[in-house]
Amino acid sequence: MSQLAMSRAEREAFLAAPHIAIVSIAEPDRGPLTVPVWYRYEPGGAVCFVTSTESRKAQLMRDVGRIGLCVQTEDAPYQYVSIEGPVTFGEPDPERDIREIAFRYLGKERGEMYLAVTAAEPIPSVLVILTPERWYSADYRKMGLGS
Secondary structure: OOOOOOOHHHHHHHHHOOOOEEEEEOOOOOOOEEEEEOOEEOOOOOEEEEEEOOOHHHHHHHHHOEEEEEEEOOOOOOEEEEEEEEEEEEOOOHHHHHHHHHHHHHHHHHHHHHHHHHHHOOOOEEEEEEOOOEEEEEEHHHHOOOO
């Protein structure tokens, strides 16, 4: 294990914080489709996010059955957690998977505005459930470069 790698508790706490995740999905005869998503995660559980049922990412995830996901800090000293694993699908819970995630990323006031705008033209959605199998992480603060 690298001296920069996070412990299990560190990486799970980092993943549970509200970072924008970047999802990578294998795509035949091309590089992977790589897109940002809002997500929810509780230590020891699965990573969950909602996407349009008809989106390219939903179709590719159904085809390949696994994805990679990475979250990072934007400022030095950098930290990141990257996971990879199989995905399953479910029905999104409007409160837990849509409202709570909108509030997580936008705050209550802007979250309510976002929900009002998206409710005007609802899009059929699917809950994506990523079960982490492989973890990679680094915390460059461990180099003594500040916090």
